[in-house]
Amino acid sequence: xxxxxxxxxxxxxxxxxxxxxxxxxxxxxxxxxxxxxxxxxxxxxxxxxxxxxxxxxxxxxxxxxxxxxxxxxxxxxxxxxxxxxxxxxxxxxxxxxxxxxxxxxxxxxxxxxxxxxxxxxxxxxxxxxxxxxxxxxxxxxxxxxxxxxxxxxxxxxxxxxxxxxxxxxxxxxxxxxxxxxxxxxxxxxxxxxxxxxxxxxxxxxxxxxxxxxxxxxxxxxxxxxxxxxxxxxxxxxxxxxxxxxxxxxxxxxxxxxxxxxxxxxxxxxxxxxxxxxxxxxxxxxxxxxxxxxxxxxxxxxxxxxxxxxxxxxxxxxxxxxxxxxxxxxxxxxxxxxxxxxxxxxxxxxxxxxxxxxxxxxxx
Amino acid sequence: xxxxxxxxxxxxxxxxxxxxxxxxxxxxxxxxxxxxxxxxxxxxxxxxxxxxxxxxxxxxxxxxxxxxxxxxxxxxxxxxxxxxxxxxxxxxxxxxxxxxxxxxxxxxxxxxxxxxxxxxxxxxxxxxxxxxxxxxxxxxxxxxxxxxxxxxxxxxxxxxxxxxxxxxxxxxxxxxxxxxxxxxxxxxxxxxxxxxxxxxxxxxxxxxxxxxxxxxxxxxxxxxxxxxxxxxxxxxxxxxxxxxxxxxxxxxxxxxxxxxxxxxxxxxxxxxxxxxxxxxxxx
Numbered sequence: 001x002x003x004x005x006x007x008x009x010x011x012x013x014x015x016x017x018x019x020x021x022x023x024x025x026x027x028x029x030x031x032x033x034x035x036x037x038x039x040x041x042x043x044x045x046x047x048x049x050x051x052x053x054x055x056x057x058x059x060x061x062x063x064x065x066x067x068x069x070x071x072x073x074x075x076x077x078x079x080x081x082x083x084x085x086x087x088x089x090x091x092x093x094x095x096x097x098x099x100x101x102x103x104x105x106x107x108x109x110x111x112x113x114x115x116x117x118x119x120x121x122x123x124x125x126x127x128x129x130x131x132x133x134x135x136x137x138x139x140x141x142x143x144x145x146x147x148x149x150x151x152x153x154x155x156x157x158x159x160x161x162x163x164x165x166x167x168x169x170x171x172x173x174x175x176x177x178x179x180x181x182x183x184x185x186x187x188x189x190x191x192x193x194x195x196x197x198x199x200x201x202x203x204x205x206x207x208x209x210x211x212x213x214x215x216x217x218x219x220x221x222x223x224x225x226x227x228x229x230x231x232x233x234x235x236x237x238x239x240x241x242x243x244x245x246x247x248x249x250x251x252x253x254x255x256x257x258x259x260x261x262x263x264x265x266x267x268x269x270x271x272x273x274x275x276x277x278x279x280x281x282x283x284x285x286x287x288x289x290x291x292x293x294x295x296x297x298x299x300x301x302x303x304x305x306x307x308x309x310x311x312x313x314x315x316x317x318x319x320x321x322x323x324x325x326x327x328x329x330x331x332x333x334x335x336x337x338x339x340x341x342x343x344x345x346x347x348x349x350x351x352x353x354x355x356x357x358x359x360x361x362x363x
Numbered sequence: 364x365x366x367x368x369x370x371x372x373x374x375x376x377x378x379x380x381x382x383x384x385x386x387x388x389x390x391x392x393x394x395x396x397x398x399x400x401x402x403x404x405x406x407x408x409x410x411x412x413x414x415x416x417x418x419x420x421x422x423x424x425x426x427x428x429x430x431x432x433x434x435x436x437x438x439x440x441x442x443x444x445x446x447x448x449x450x451x452x453x454x455x456x457x458x459x460x461x462x463x464x465x466x467x468x469x470x471x472x473x474x475x476x477x478x479x480x481x482x483x484x485x486x487x488x489x490x491x492x493x494x495x496x497x498x499x500x501x502x503x504x505x506x507x508x509x510x511x512x513x514x515x516x517x518x519x520x521x522x523x524x525x526x527x528x529x530x531x532x533x534x535x536x537x538x539x540x541x542x543x544x545x546x547x548x549x550x551x552x553x554x555x556x557x558x559x560x561x562x563x564x565x566x567x568x569x570x571x572x573x574x575x576x577x578x579x580x581x582x583x584x585x586x587x588x589x590x591x592x593x594x595x596x597x598x599x600x601x602x603x604x605x606x607x608x609x610x611x612x613x614x615x616x617x618x619x620x621x622x623x624x625x626x627x628x629x630x631x632x633x634x635x636x637x638x639x640x641x642x643x644x645x646x
Binding site for chain 1: 555
């Protein structure tokens with residue numbers, strides 16, 4: 001049972017204001033992922049929870065107890081580092097037992113707990129080895145094992161999968177998810193990889209320049225991004241953006257630029273009406289574009305020229321020119337398209353996003 | 364290893380390597396051959412076979428026997444050993460803690476303090492021995508081993524501190540952070556995690572400090588005066604050169620025996636020593 005509350009958290013390093021007024025409530029047993037580009041303050045936030053960085057202002061509570069001034073050892077947390085941080089001079093067993101020895105567990109209890117953790121992670125055959133005799137994936141497991149033997153209140157993960165190759169990363173991602181379901185320990189996970197964030201997190205916190213941009217469940221962030229940064233950060237390939245001018249004609253709201261003229265669907269029209277005569281940013285995800293068919297409404301389509309065709313097997317990515325903009329469309333694999341082809345694309349009106357050009361907030 | 368044709372390997376590898384090895388080992392050979400050459404050949408080279416100074420047909424151990432029985436050489440060895448070990452231990456202890464603090468702890472002026480310590484290392488001994496002599500006299504430590512045990516750290520501690528600072532910086536910070544989250548205090552993290560990992564660095568700092576103390580000449584010459592207190596380098600040169608008379612056989616025997624402990628220490632720890640100079644910590 002452990003809730004983590006972060007209140008008005010700030011961190012300044014000399015000149016740099018790394019974390020700005022972060023507020024976050026993490027529920028018991030929840031897996032929360034902090035995600036953002038490098039330098040966004042996510043790791044600094046995690047390190048403040050761990051007690052490895054001092055807090056400039058604000059409070060961090062674990063189960064209603066302020067832990068601002070507690071040393072790391074008294075916070076009852078465990079952390080897995082990006083480079084695993086295995087003690088190179090100790091065997092796997094001693095690596096896993098170190099935390100228990102420091103906490104003066106008796107010998108039999110230590111042996112039982114290490115065995116138990118080793119069974120869970122499938123590393124009981126490696127217990128006598130030294131870290132340098134292990135592969136990357138095995139080291140990762142030992143680092144996880146070292147964290148779980150103590151049964152801490154909170155797990156902290158600092159980009160634990162980023163040193164693994166792509167295939168192993170996917171595999172370990174699944175195992176981490178299973179491990180969390182099995183142990184049910186509250187976890188805070190930092191990554192710059194949006195796929196990891198979306199797949200692992202019960203909730204995802206997107207950060208940029210020290211500020212929290214949006215907090216929510218993965219699909220909530222994906223479908224209803226609060227601002228242009230979140231919209232562009234989540235999703236691969238990322239969302240297409242185009243600057244359009246809002247106008248009113250014949251009782252309808254239109255969004256247009258040199259390459260397209262779209263009639264705003266009714267659910268957007270109301271919100272866009274405040275922007276008549278102004279420019280806004282239109283956002284559409286690649287999978288919400290498709291090759292236009294006769295059944296598509298003519299005012300939701302636009303003409304494009306194909307510039308690049310990327311055949312991925314399950315889908316085809318078309319890089320297309322729309323007026324002076326370029327966009328990416330994810331289309332079905334049976335579509336035949338060649339470079340320099342002209343074609344007409346249509347967009348899914350339910351999935352249109354509009355962002356204010358100055359504040360970048362969603363409209 | 365040079366790749367390619369045989370002549371390339373000879374020109375670029377074997378011949379330079381041989382020249383290097385020969386030029387490095389020749390002084391030792393000269394030491395040995397002079398030690399075992401009888402006085403008759405040493406001072407009257409026409410007695411040597413073919414006038415050759417490079418070998419002898421009548422080797423003798425009399426110089427070594429004279430050195431051990433006629434002089435205080437064994438006392439000098441013991442003095443040097445005690446002084447070198449004590450000075451090395453003191454310097455390692457202080458240098459380890461200082462190096463750790465300067466490389467890991469964040470405190471005001473940490474950087475400039477590190478530089479200041481380095482600068483003290485750069486002050487030549489030939490300048491420092493004058494004020495140090497005054498201090499030694501005021502504390503009435505002259506002509507005792509303490510004079511050297513306490514003054515050698517003045518140049519050994521900066522040296523060890525700098526060597527260890529560099530080594531500690533190569534140990535990933537996360538290891539210590541992880542230990543502290545695992546429940547270790549900073550002190551325990553240092554003792555259980557950082558120091559064991561830094562063993563190659565500590566060993567090479569120790570070897571360097573020991574060698575520097577063992578070979579030190581100036582302070583030993585200035586601060587010690589009675590023959591029974593002297594160290595090997597000073598004892599051998601002051602007692603075996605009388606005016607313009609050089610006791611070459613005994614001098615070389617002293618040099619030979621005096622270099623054995625250092626050679627022994629080096630060969631014993633050579634792997635750790637090379638590892639700390641060439642590689643860093645692998646996680």
